[in-house]
Amino acid sequence: xxxxxxxxxxxxVQKGGISIINCAYENTAFDYFPWYQQxxxxxxxxxxxxxPDVSEKxxxxxxxxxxxxxxxxxxxxxxxxxGDSATYFCAASIxxxxxxxxxGTGTSLTxxx
Amino acid sequence: DAGVIQSPxxxxxxxxxxxxxxxxxxxxxxxxxxxxxxxMRGLELLIYFNNNVPIDxxxxxxxxxxxxxxxxxxxxxxxxxxxxxxxxxxxCASTSNGRTYNEQFFGPGTRLTVL
Numbered sequence: 109x110x111x112x113x114x115x116x117x118x119x120x121v122q123k124g125g126i127s128i129i130n131c132a133y134e135n136t137a138f139d140y141f142p143w144y145q146q147x148x149x150x151x152x153x154x155x156x157x158x159x160p161d162v163s164e165k166x167x168x169x170x171x172x173x174x175x176x177x178x179x180x181x182x183x184x185x186x187x188x189x190x191g192d193s194a195t196y197f198c199a200a201s202i203x204x205x206x207x208x209x210x211x212g213t214g215t216s217l218t219x220x221x
Numbered sequence: 222d223a224g225v226i227q228s229p230x231x232x233x234x235x236x237x238x239x240x241x242x243x244x245x246x247x248x249x250x251x252x253x254x255x256x257x258x259x260x261m262r263g264l265e266l267l268i269y270f271n272n273n274v275p276i277d278x279x280x281x282x283x284x285x286x287x288x289x290x291x292x293x294x295x296x297x298x299x300x301x302x303x304x305x306x307x308x309x310x311x312x313c314a315s316t317s318n319g320r321t322y323n324e325q326f327f328g329p330g331t332r333l334t335v336l
Binding site: 142144149151154201209211 | 254263264266269325
């Protein structure tokens with residue numbers, strides 16, 4: 109059973125465009141929502157994370173939008189660059205309870221020059 | 222800090238052979254996770270440990286898989302006997318308990334190919 113559902117599976121965006129990746133969850137006990145970025149041949153690395161007490165978090169060109177009532181959150185990459193081409197995973201966890209992360213299935217992003 | 226260290230980085234073996242993957246977590250981290258990544262199934266949690274104790278191994282696919290964490294600085298994932306469908310990239314990740322929101326730090330992975 110997939111605790112966190114992620115879409116789309118793959119995404120192709122022109123350089124300078126906006127990339128949007130969506131995730132949805134069911135467990136209302138989740139209270140930490142990180143996004144991980146993975147380049148080919150590397151392990152995933154934390155990109156940005158949000159807690160449900162805010163509706164948006166921005167770090168540079170990366171923004172997480174969080175809709176608690178809809179149980180959805182999304183990653184927006186503004187002014188997408190070829191260097192952003194990677195696989196992106198959303199995840200959810202419950203505080204520090206065991207620290208288990210429930211990952212989405214991943215989105216392969218390709219930014220075309 | 223050297224980050225999470227995994228060895229070997231690549232492993233090619235024949236069906237039926239025993240495979241042992243190794244992980245050294247970041248010093249001071251007390252939670253360790255083993256993941257498997259494939260194109261078909263994405264990133265799957267296999268097992269995780271807190272303070273060297275296995276907490277949840279429900280993701281371990283079969284009895285052929287076993288994991289140990291004899292001390293805070295070392296863990297192994299063993300597959301015996303290995304099968305072609307075990308071919309995947311295996312990641313180890315670690316994090317530190319005690320903070321409310323924790324980042325998992327991933328190692329570079331071990332790419333396993335079973336022929």
